[in-house]
Amino acid sequence: MSATRRNDFDVASPAPSASLTSSAELDGHVPGAVTHVLSDYFAARRSAASEIDPHFSEEVVARLEHFTLGGGKRMRPVFAWWGWRAAGGSGSGQAATTALRAASALELIQACALIQDDVMDGSVLRRGQPAIHVAFAEAHRRNGWAGSPERYGESLAILAGDLALIWADDMLAEVVDDPATRARVRAPWRAMRTEMIAGQFLDLRAQARRDASERTALRVDAVKTAAYSVERPLHFGAALAGADEELVAALRGYGAEVGTAFQLRDDLLGIYGDPARTGKPIGDDLREGKRTLLLAIGLRRAEERDSSAAEALRAAVGDAELTDDDVRVVGKLLDELGAREAVERQVRELLDSGLQRIGKAPIKATAREALRTLALEATSRSG
Amino acid sequence: MSATRRNDFDVASPAPSASLTSSAELDGHVPGAVTHVLSDYFAARRSAASEIDPHFSEEVVARLEHFTLGGGKRMRPVFAWWGWRAAGGSGSGQAATTALRAASALELIQACALIQDDVMDGSVLRRGQPAIHVAFAEAHRRNGWAGSPERYGESLAILAGDLALIWADDMLAEVVDDPATRARVRAPWRAMRTEMIAGQFLDLRAQARRDASERTALRVDAVKTAAYSVERPLHFGAALAGADEELVAALRGYGAEVGTAFQLRDDLLGIYGDPARTGKPIGDDLREGKRTLLLAIGLRRAEERDSSAAEALRAAVGDAELTDDDVRVVGKLLDELGAREAVERQVRELLDSGLQRIGKAPIKATAREALRTLALEATSRSG
Numbered sequence: 001m002s003a004t005r006r007n008d009f010d011v012a013s014p015a016p017s018a019s020l021t022s023s024a025e026l027d028g029h030v031p032g033a034v035t036h037v038l039s040d041y042f043a044a045r046r047s048a049a050s051e052i053d054p055h056f057s058e059e060v061v062a063r064l065e066h067f068t069l070g071g072g073k074r075m076r077p078v079f080a081w082w083g084w085r086a087a088g089g090s091g092s093g094q095a096a097t098t099a100l101r102a103a104s105a106l107e108l109i110q111a112c113a114l115i116q117d118d119v120m121d122g123s124v125l126r127r128g129q130p131a132i133h134v135a136f137a138e139a140h141r142r143n144g145w146a147g148s149p150e151r152y153g154e155s156l157a158i159l160a161g162d163l164a165l166i167w168a169d170d171m172l173a174e175v176v177d178d179p180a181t182r183a184r185v186r187a188p189w190r191a192m193r194t195e196m197i198a199g200q201f202l203d204l205r206a207q208a209r210r211d212a213s214e215r216t217a218l219r220v221d222a223v224k225t226a227a228y229s230v231e232r233p234l235h236f237g238a239a240l241a242g243a244d245e246e247l248v249a250a251l252r253g254y255g256a257e258v259g260t261a262f263q264l265r266d267d268l269l270g271i272y273g274d275p276a277r278t279g280k281p282i283g284d285d286l287r288e289g290k291r292t293l294l295l296a297i298g299l300r301r302a303e304e305r306d307s308s309a310a311e312a313l314r315a316a317v318g319d320a321e322l323t324d325d326d327v328r329v330v331g332k333l334l335d336e337l338g339a340r341e342a343v344e345r346q347v348r349e350l351l352d353s354g355l356q357r358i359g360k361a362p363i364k365a366t367a368r369e370a371l372r373t374l375a376l377e378a379t380s381r382s383g
Numbered sequence: 384m385s386a387t388r389r390n391d392f393d394v395a396s397p398a399p400s401a402s403l404t405s406s407a408e409l410d411g412h413v414p415g416a417v418t419h420v421l422s423d424y425f426a427a428r429r430s431a432a433s434e435i436d437p438h439f440s441e442e443v444v445a446r447l448e449h450f451t452l453g454g455g456k457r458m459r460p461v462f463a464w465w466g467w468r469a470a471g472g473s474g475s476g477q478a479a480t481t482a483l484r485a486a487s488a489l490e491l492i493q494a495c496a497l498i499q500d501d502v503m504d505g506s507v508l509r510r511g512q513p514a515i516h517v518a519f520a521e522a523h524r525r526n527g528w529a530g531s532p533e534r535y536g537e538s539l540a541i542l543a544g545d546l547a548l549i550w551a552d553d554m555l556a557e558v559v560d561d562p563a564t565r566a567r568v569r570a571p572w573r574a575m576r577t578e579m580i581a582g583q584f585l586d587l588r589a590q591a592r593r594d595a596s597e598r599t600a601l602r603v604d605a606v607k608t609a610a611y612s613v614e615r616p617l618h619f620g621a622a623l624a625g626a627d628e629e630l631v632a633a634l635r636g637y638g639a640e641v642g643t644a645f646q647l648r649d650d651l652l653g654i655y656g657d658p659a660r661t662g663k664p665i666g667d668d669l670r671e672g673k674r675t676l677l678l679a680i681g682l683r684r685a686e687e688r689d690s691s692a693a694e695a696l697r698a699a700v701g702d703a704e705l706t707d708d709d710v711r712v713v714g715k716l717l718d719e720l721g722a723r724e725a726v727e728r729q730v731r732e733l734l735d736s737g738l739q740r741i742g743k744a745p746i747k748a749t750a751r752e753a754l755r756t757l758a759l760e761a762t763s764r765s766g
Binding site for chain 1 (some may be wrong): 431436528530537729
């Protein structure tokens with residue numbers, strides 16, 4: 001069995017604006033700056049880890065560092081940054097640097113999520129390279145060590161994920177030392193991490209139970225993607241800047257809707273996308289048994305109309321042997337059933353609603369425009 | 384393959400003293416008070432988790448709560464408490480309650496360690512009940528859900544462990560709100576959690592590499608048992624009370640030595656113990672391939688004297704099929720080789736040295752006596 005892959009989001013931050021007035025202005029450079037912050041943090045921790053044991057540093061910490069620095073579009077820190085900016089946080093100077101560093105800790109939480117999800121899913125590839133548990137297992141096999149290479153690889157991946165989770169907390173504690181700010185960010189920080197766990201649980205549970213309801217599919221999207229990945233990062237950034245409840249509510253509302261729309265776009269690309277642009281084969285969600293809204297709507301409509309179509313869909317879900325042609329047949333069926341268009345409509349409605357919230361909220365024009373661009377990129381992309 | 388079981392320590396706190404002068408005096412009641420604190424914390428978090436999703440609360444949080452509240456002797460909080468008391472922290476009143484609550488968070492870290500270690504080791508029993516991953520797998524099987532019950536069980540156990548780790552941080556952040564205290568406890572808190580990970584890694588690595596050196600065995604004991612479980616909890620408690628460097632060094636020295644002696648006693652009981660008193664079959668360490676100091680010394684001596692004895696020992700390590708009689712034969716061999724007595728001697732030396740450190744340190748008589756009792760119980764027990 002296998003679970004959904006957590007999105008290693010493919011959303012770029014807005015391109016550097018031509019109106020940058022200072023080299024310290026971070027707005028257009030968040031992903032690169034986050035990588036820089038993480039690189040500094042790992043350098044410090046690697047040296048502390050060496051004091052515990054050099055092998056621990058060389059084998060576990062170095063691999064976690066390579067994974068964390070080596071890829072990802074830094075979507076969660078980018079949303080946290082724009083939550084900060086939307087709430088009036090400055091784009092340069094000491095406070096901006098602190099906000100950026102705090103936002104960078106979200107990337108360590110995401111490293112844990114990706115590494116451990118890949119163990120749970122049995123996914124062998126991540127970012128075009130062997131998943132961490134596969135890399136650890138290969139080292140074990142190459143060295144002819146005792147015991148099962150797979151079990152060793154999974155065990156070390158679990159540990160590397162735990163380490164990322166622990167260091168995320170340490171990083172936040174070290175970066176934010178003002179007691180009032182610290183108190184403000186606790187609520188989103190706490191909620192985001194628990195939602196990260198809850199979202200993965202709900203996803204695994206829906207697959208195990210073959211849960212075909214639209215309600216469950218949307219619930220998983222709401223917790224695993226929207227809340228953990230968009231809504232709470234925005235909330236976190238806004239809390240850093242001391243946003244009032246009204247602004248937090250607007251940003252969270254935008255995040256919940258745009259985040260869900262992002263996931264629905266991802267589900268559509270999983271069936272109808274161009275592998276040359278998405279970077280992954282079509283049909284993986286189907287083969288893994290993922291319970292998407294697209295599939296739930298398709299199943300309901302098939303049952304209303306034609307029991308043989310429903311049977312064909314049910315047989316395809318979780319069938320690891322599906323060929324690309326099989327996937328295209330399923331895609332055509334979902335199209336004919338109107339499921340594709342229903343999901344496309346939901347994406348448009350969620351996007352419109354999310355943008356309206358931002359349009360009415362009392363935020364600076366720069367931030368509103370950036371959030372608009374992020375939302376469009378997240379929901380209209382073709383890869 | 385299988386890894387060492389992390390000790391679910393069997394050390395009781397000192398019995399309530401007859402000289403208790405107040406019902407609020409905590410010294411004799413730490414384990415029970417810790418359970419009470421954890422129970423309150425879970426009640427609050429369970430309700431917050433329900434708001435994310437009732438199934439998450441009922442299936443994951445409830446099982447984690449049952450596991451955390453249902454067993455364990457609270458050894459780490461007990462050592463943290465006596466670190467606090469040794470450094471002059473009061474035994475009753477508001478400050479004592481805060482210290483006790485902070486110390487209780489250590490038990491959540493340990494819940495993560497035990498739950499995830501059992502996944503890595505493939506251990507099926509914990510505290511006389513099915514390990515958490517086994518319980519989750521059984522529910523999956525009973526319900527006839529899709530996919531592999533084992534994989535589902537392990538995935539949910541990983542998530543439950545992560546949740547415990549996250550909530551440990553949340554709990555500490557909520558309990559300790561004085562900025563100066565918070566700053567003081569960061570160093571031991573950070574070190575303890577990273578050492579928890581590093582210790583398990585070093586243990587798995589030694590087993591995989593069939594590392595037979597005494598140095599490695601002692602290194603695993605130093606990080607996985609002594610540092611994570613005794614030294615850092617004491618350090619943490621002392622830091623809560625604002626101990627100076629000299630006292631912290633004395634407590635850490637005691638913790639490193641007593642913690643290692645505790646592990647060596649555990650290794651001896653694993654071969655020579657009475658299952659009726661230890662609660663576990665003899666020989667599990669051998670069957671799991673654990674690289675203990677006892678075994679390392681035995682192997683070295685066997686190689687010096689008699690190659691057939693060395694061969695017999697090497698064949699026994701990691702042989703899951705060993706009978707109890709086989710284990711007794713190995714035990715007899717280690718005895719004849721003098722390995723048993725060499726380890727007994729190390730236990731005595733470590734205990735003496737640890738007690739000396741405490742004897743000379745500037746701490747209150749009550750705390751010195753409690754630490755003395757804890758050390759004797761940890762290293763002289765027969766079960």
